[in-house]
Amino acid sequence: MVAELKNRKVQFVTLRLHEAIPPSVKVVITTAEEADTVAWEGEHTIIYDDPVSTVSRAIYAEKGYGPVEEMIIGIDPGRRPGIAVLTGDIVVAVHQVSVTEVEPLIRKIIRDYRPNSVLVRIGHGARLVTTQITNSLLQAGLRVEMVDESGTTPHIGRDVHTHTLRDIIAAINIARIKGVPVGKREVEPSKGEIRVIQEASRSMSSGRATIPRYLARQVARGEITIDEAIAMHKKNVGNGSENGNGER
Secondary structure, eight states: OHHHHHHTTOOOOOOOTTSOOOTTOOEEEEOTTTGGGOOOOOSEEEEOOSHHHHHHHHHHHHTTOOSOSEEEEEEEOSSSOEEEEEETTEEEEEEEOOGGGHHHHHHHHHHHHOOSEEEEEEESOSHHHHHHHHHHHHHTTOEEEEEOOTTOSOOOOTTOOOHHHHHHHHHHHHHTSOOEEOOOOOOOOOHHHHHHHHHHHHHHTTTSOOOOHHHHHHHHTTSSOHHHHHHHHHHHHHTTSSOTTSOO
């Protein structure tokens, strides 16, 4: 966590458990096990989780923003979706994760910040990814809006050598655009899209197996994750109902 504090250019002091806390300290970061033994009467005690999330919450508390009334989360869909977390007009956190990690990450963000309300806005591109993410978020009970993401992806100068920045900025822009509320989405994947998912399953299993088309179709529709499909396929191969190439 020290590296994350330094990376974010946050001033901090490291103390032993029973050392006096200087009066200049506004936020204390500690573990859940040690929280009850910290002798401090300040307002903000942050329980350590992971470095990025913990430091983000500490910075938010140190700036005195108080309880989060409304949180808006923008998602730029793609192979590795960009995610931006906003409260008001302030960007409090950004992430880039795999498609299957989006819904668990957003649930974790909500647990960390405990906002009074949450709205997720997702770009309309990458239809299969958008469908998978949208359905998983709706199943988790979240409000989701679909946003026309045209023009949200910025031009990145030649001196910047990463796609991450582009995806994150697009996610921030998406979070700031009013969208259309959506319900569960249905999509019929093409043969090419199904084949891509099958190839991905083979890559994720280190070439040992390829999920069958019917499972790949369920993945494409957002009904199951690709990890779940691989696990189901392995179980079916084990009981003899399918072979390793996804054929019955």
